[in-house]
Amino acid sequence: MQSLMENPSVKVNKITYTCSNGQSVTVPLPKIDPSLPTTGMVCRRVVFDSMLLDAARERVEVMDWCAMRQVLTEDGRACGVNAEMGGKREFSFTAKAVVGADGAMSQVARQTGFPKYPQYRSVAARAYYRLVTGTVGSLEIYFLNEILPGYLWLYPTESGMTNVGLSIPLEGVKRKKLCPREALNQALRLPLLSDRFELSKRMGRIDVAMLPVGNTMRRIHGPGVALVGDAAGVVNPCSSEGIFGALLSGRLAAETLAKACQDRTSPDETLMKTYPERLWRELGPTLRLSDRLLELRSPKAIDSLIRSAKRRPHNAGWISGILIGSALPSDELSSFLGYLDFFRR
Numbered sequence: 212m213q214s215l216m217e218n219p220s221v222k223v224n225k226i227t228y229t230c231s232n233g234q235s236v237t238v239p240l241p242k243i244d245p246s247l248p249t250t251g252m253v254c255r256r257v258v259f260d261s262m263l264l265d266a267a268r269e270r271v272e273v274m275d276w277c278a279m280r281q282v283l284t285e286d287g288r289a290c291g292v293n294a295e296m297g298g299k300r301e302f303s304f305t306a307k308a309v310v311g312a313d314g315a316m317s318q319v320a321r322q323t324g325f326p327k328y329p330q331y332r333s334v335a336a337r338a339y340y341r342l343v344t345g346t347v348g349s350l351e352i353y354f355l356n357e358i359l360p361g362y363l364w365l366y367p368t369e370s371g372m373t374n375v376g377l378s379i380p381l382e383g384v385k386r387k388k389l390c391p392r393e394a395l396n397q398a399l400r401l402p403l404l405s406d407r408f409e410l411s412k413r414m415g416r417i418d419v420a421m422l423p424v425g426n427t428m429r430r431i432h433g434p435g436v437a438l439v440g441d442a443a444g445v446v447n448p449c450s451s452e453g454i455f456g457a458l459l460s461g462r463l464a465a466e467t468l469a470k471a472c473q474d475r476t477s478p479d480e481t482l483m484k485t486y487p488e489r490l491w492r493e494l495g496p497t498l499r500l501s502d503r504l505l506e507l508r509s510p511k512a513i514d515s516l517i518r519s520a521k522r523r524p525h526n527a528g529w530i531s532g533i534l535i536g537s538a539l540p541s542d543e544l545s546s547f548l549g550y551l552d553f554f555r556r
């Protein structure tokens with residue numbers, strides 16, 4: 212499998228948090244793997260997805276332009292799918308189990324009767340811009356009052372374009388009556404950002420999509436069926452990152468089902484339920500803590516966290532974790548009380 216390093220990407224080594232009053236702090240990114248030449252890198256989805264697909268092709272047969280139309284069931288258990296190739300030919304595939312890896316609007320989930328969990332959703336809007344100034348080597352996060360508890364990001368890419376977007380919990384979108392595309396356009400016109408976008412040009416349209424936010428009460432398996440990635444709703448509520456959860460859930464579901472295939476049996480409930488058990492054990496603490504960290508997304512708390520990180524650079528790493536809710540829980544953050552204590556000090 213190719214490594215990310217061999218693909219087009221841009222190195223980043225710090226992250227800057229800014230709030231509406233202009234207060235900001237820059238925090239170095241921690242080096243997770245000492246053998247890598249960089250602490251962080253930004254890779255466009257088109258590059259990353261094609262790398263993943265190439266890796267999958269080494270092990271499985273990939274059928275391009277093939278759409279799943281109908282989940283086949285026998286005695287209430289999923290046992291295959293009907294699919295359409297190139298919009299014309301129809302095929303049936305039988306299988307010991309069906310994995311729904313078909314995103315936030317999963318047909319597999321819908322057809323096999325999984326609940327929709329509409330209260331666990333965020334909305335994201337994103338576009339690529341040329342000629343944004345001052346975006347070298349740093350990830351940028353803006354906590355703008357207009358979109359709180361959401362945030363806006365600016366990520367440099369190797370193509371010279373900047374990935375600019377925002378993500379807002381659906382409840383916030385409804386309460387503030389926001390239109391995500393318009394909210395993004397308006398944010399870029401704010402004095403905090405407008406200078407940097409003066410010469411910029413948007414490449415293509417602003418994409419808007421729903422993000423299914425993770426909660427450990429979700430049902431993600433059924434008779435002969437497992438959901439992974441956005442179909443399973445494993446997006447981090449605070450950071451809106453879904454790729455980590457998608458990769459983790461995909462691996463755990465594959466390991467679970469590989470066991471049944473080795474034994475040449477259909478996976479029974481005892482085996483299938485080990486998949487959510489393992490997933491929520493690994494991802495659950497982060498999801499729960501991130502959910503609570505969203506409560507700190509008020510203008511006052513954000514401002515206070517950014518000021519604290521500036522005053523105490525030795526604490527900036529874990530304050531960064533609190534602000535973005537990513538890569539949790541660390542030792543310091545594993546207890547929710549940890550950061551409440553911090554405010555009391």
Ligand SMILES: Cc1cc2nc3c(=O)[nH]c(=O)nc-3n(C[C@H](O)[C@H](O)[C@H](O)COP(=O)(O)OP(=O)(O)OC[C@H]3O[C@@H](n4cnc5c(N)ncnc54)[C@H](O)[C@@H]3O)c2cc1C
Nearest residue numbers: 278279312313314335336337420440441452453454455457
């Ligand atoms: C604007 C935006 C920005 C984001 N930024 C980040 C980020 O910076 N970092 C991060 O970690 N996450 C980010 N996310 C979240 C991340 O994109 C998702 O969590 C992730 O893509 C989930 O992967 P997935 O494979 O489960 O679903 P998807 O990436 O949606 O893939 C599902 C696939 O299934 C296919 N499919 C659907 N229906 C069928 C069918 N009937 N038959 C055959 N195929 C089908 C689709 O074509 C698609 O290829 C962002 C999301 C958005 C919307």
